Amino acid sequence: MTTPADKLHRLRERDPELDRLTLHVRMFGAMMTGRHGDRLEDWITDVERDSLTPLAGFARNLRRDFDAVRNGLSLPHSSGAVEGNINRLKMLKRQMFGRAGLDLLRKRVLLTP
Numbered sequence: 001m002t003t004p005a006d007k008l009h010r011l012r013e014r015d016p017e018l019d020r021l022t023l024h025v026r027m028f029g030a031m032m033t034g035r036h037g038d039r040l041e042d043w044i045t046d047v048e049r050d051s052l053t054p055l056a057g058f059a060r061n062l063r064r065d066f067d068a069v070r071n072g073l074s075l076p077h078s079s080g081a082v083e084g085n086i087n088r089l090k091m092l093k094r095q096m097f098g099r100a101g102l103d104l105l106r107k108r109v110l111l112t113p
Contacts (some may be wrong), residue, residue, distance in 0.1 A: 018094030021052055040066070088112070 009058050012019040024047055040062070047059040062069050089109060096105050 007035055017052060020050055020056060022049070024052070031073050034073050035076070037070040037072070040070050040073060 012022060024043070025038075029044055031037065031043065044059040044063055048056050050056065092108055092112060093105065096108065
């Protein structure tokens with residue numbers, strides 16, 4: 001029986017670009033989960049040298065705000081809770097659009113966990 005891992009392995013053997021892409025993405029994932037922002041410069045340089053155009057474009061965009069990206073990959077602080085609240089408020093606003101006024105929206109925002 002063929003497992004998904006076997007299928008991926010065969011696909012990566014047939015397509016060297018996919019193999020390189022997988023390597024770069026896994027390295028970036030390791031930087032994110034391990035808070036290794038100090039490796040970002042080397043990762044961007046490696047990706048820009050490679051011939052994977054879409055990934056190189058992503059790396060160039062990371063370089064535009066390098067300090068913020070490096071800090072995001074390094075520091076334990078996160079704006080996740082704030083972003084989650086903003087996302088929840090926008091969802092409620094979209095659901096209520098054209099149906100109710102500000103008073104009902106205010107009550108729904110305050111009462112929705």
